[in-house]
Amino acid sequence: MRGILGLLINKQGEIKLELLFARNLNKIYPGKVTYKALTNIDLTIQKGEFVGIMGPSGSGKTTLLNMVSTIDKPTSGELRIAGQDPYELPREKLAYFRRRELGFVFQSFNLLDTLTVSENIMLPLTLDGTNIAQMKLRAASIMENLGISELTDKRTYEISGGQAQRTAIARALIHNPKLLLADEPTGNLDSKSARDVMELMSKLNREDNTTMMLVTHDAMAASYCHRVIFIKDGQFYSEVNCGDNRAAFYQKIINVLALLGGTENEFPTVRV
């Protein structure tokens, strides 16, 4: 039974909060030749879940992420984040909703070179007008939690890729977003740093119950999720669940990727 605010009561009588609820999402890109990038996508993510999205190049992953991140409106379908349809909000409120409720982590880190690590992390709070002492406290606390306290005064060009991604994750989480959206967060990292970043995301998900959606080509990264949804040609293809054996989950992901096809270099599946 589904109520308001995304509350769902399952057959066992447990109350679950649907952080993300998407039904029948369709996206048609207009143009001389229109292109249907997503067809009837259903996706539900419950509070505290860590969900991966995979699929070959051009399958619609970024399009889906853009819909969920409220950057681009679906052509049709229903979307709610924590019970709110973001596209019902007027423009200014939508920008505020995106800033308050969502956190973003990108492949290219998107840090500002002119700022120190801690200034980068505090950036979302400066936009909200939080006072400086409070911002510094919050930044120090999250940096300690993410193991990057020693980077406080460093500039972004003085830190490694793995440290830059940790900084970006700290920045994404400093305002306690309801949903963290990560787009290929390991795409620019060597395999050791990639593992470290995924370990960190997994820890944040477990310990802080942070809800996460991860778009990736990387089976190793995806194997840190609770479940992975595969899309192909803009449509749902299949879903695999982690269960309690991550090695077996990794193998299941590899198997689906093999069935999905794609170019040889598309899925870097060699990280075991």
Ligand SMILES: Nc1ncnc2c1ncn2[C@@H]1O[C@H](COP(=O)(O)OP(=O)(O)OP(=O)(O)O)[C@@H](O)[C@H]1O
């Ligand atoms: N603005 C746009 N206008 C027209 N077509 C687009 C637009 N953006 C994406 N597409 C098309 O929609 C399809 C899905 O693109 P999308 O970027 O979502 O795929 P993807 O799975 O993220 O791919 P990749 O893994 O290569 O990043 C592709 O065929 C792409 O060419």
